[in-house]
Amino acid sequence: MKFLRCAQDPCSPSAPQVDVAQSFQPAATNRAVKADLYLKKVGSPANATLRLISDSGGSPGTSVLATGLLNASSVGSSYGWLTVNFSTTPTLNANTTYWLVIDAAPDNSNYLVWGGDSANGYTRGTGKKSNDWSIGNWSNLNADLNFRVYMGGIDNQISTVSVDGSAYAHFMDIVTVGGNAGAFTLNSGTIGGSVSADTISNCTIGGNASYNVKTSCTIGGTQTTPTTPPSDPAVQAMPITQEMIDAWKAQAEAGGTINGDCGDGGVAGCDIPTNGTLTLGPKKINGNLILANNQTLVVSGTIYITGYIDIDNGSAIQLDPSYEPYISRTTAIFPARDRSAVI
Known part of the structure; x- marks a missing residue:
């Protein structure tokens, strides 16, 4: 993508600011559904577009088979996997070369970095760079860029x-x-x-x-009749990535751990009496959160609950005013019994 600094950190001097592509060959014939890319960001880059493109003489051609939105806000400042869903699900042929190509807006201070492997460990493809993917003039990166392509799946x-x-x-x-x-x-x-x-x-x-x-x-x-039936709806990306969840868990764990349930009948330091209020966070709870008798939990930092959340009988979860930077995160990611949650 534009403003990719290098395939592997650290590197000096910086690599030319270019569009970047990675080729691959599927082992079986099936439809392509989505791709994972190993990315990080510097600053606040704009969204980018991932293109799935046919091969032309050993480089990306101009035949775009599918596209997907690369949501820059879901990319962290450290390397992590980002899922990009394709707008259509084209059928790819086994042992045929295809390319994943990313093009982003030019910005020296805000850009995306696609992590890679300078040892060229992937034997069914390679990385390439170009000043502009639509023009061509591709040259070798001498590295593989980290990716995963998902194929097949059941019909929705x-x-x-x-x-x-x-x-x-x-x-x-x-x-x-x-x-x-x-x-x-x-x-x-x-x-x-x-x-x-x-x-x-x-x-x-x-x-x-x-x-x-x-x-x-x-x-x-x-x-x-006859007619051309509509294409299957594209898979939609989840609004919260695994990297974001992992970061929230780390924030909670930094505040210490409570071993046992919290709320109604909770362990020492995490017990809330009937009609009572407890301010808590950041904190990890190795147990459940049970608010059953008009109890109130005031969240003052990220809380990671390994068990379930049960709220009943006039109870509530509120945000402390000091927790304003995270005002949008007021509900559990997994608000079901027997599953972990972050609030």
């Missing part, structure tokens, strides 16, 4: 549900949709709006329908 589906708005999935079965619907296969459904699909069966459609195969369907609007 919606089954036995009601959706007030519009819905899109590869397969829909026994559904009621108030708006429009897009699918490869629609079976046993009532759709209030229009439908675009390859195959529809046992359905009632209030609006228009575009399809290739129809069996036992009632359509209120116009019918179009």
Whole structure:
């Protein structure tokens, strides 16, 4: 990507500020879903775009098979894995060369760094650089850039549900949709709006329908056949990355550890009486948080709970005013019983 300093820290002098690409060859033929990149950032760089590109004579070509948003705000100042989901899921052929290419906005003070391996340990690809990926003129990095490409996976589906708005999935079965619907296969459904699909069966459609195969369907609007069915919806990135969760856990652990439950019937130093209030954080709790009798926990720092959170009977979690820098993080990442949580 632009302003990549070098493939491996430390390096001096800095490598030219360039666009960077890594090639790979899949071991099997299947669709590409997402990629992980080993990144860190300097300053506050803008978002970038990851492109999956076909090979052309041993370098990235101009045929873009898929793209994905690289959310710079999810990249930390230390190296970590970032997942980028592809907007489409193209089928890649086994033992065929493809390229992951990243292009970012030029900024000497705010940039992304793609970590790599100067020993060239990956034998099915290599790293290259260019002043501009769209122009070409690629040269060798003499290093591999760290990546993971995920292929295959099951077709997404919606089954036995009601959706007030519009819905899109590869397969829909026994559904009621108030708006429009897009699918490869629609079976046993009532759709209030229009439908675009390859195959529809046992359905009632209030609006228009575009399809290739129809069996036992009632359509209120116009019918179009043959048609090109819609592409599967792209996988959406989770708003909170594993690196962010790990950083929050470290913040909590820096404040010490409580071994046992907190709240109602909690251990010494973490017991909250009925109608009582406790201010806590940062802290790691090797146990559960139970607020069951009009109790209040005031969060003054990040809290990492290895057990579950149970809030009932007028109890509440509040933020201390001194915890304002983290005002947006007021709920548990995993607010379910028998799972760890960070608040």
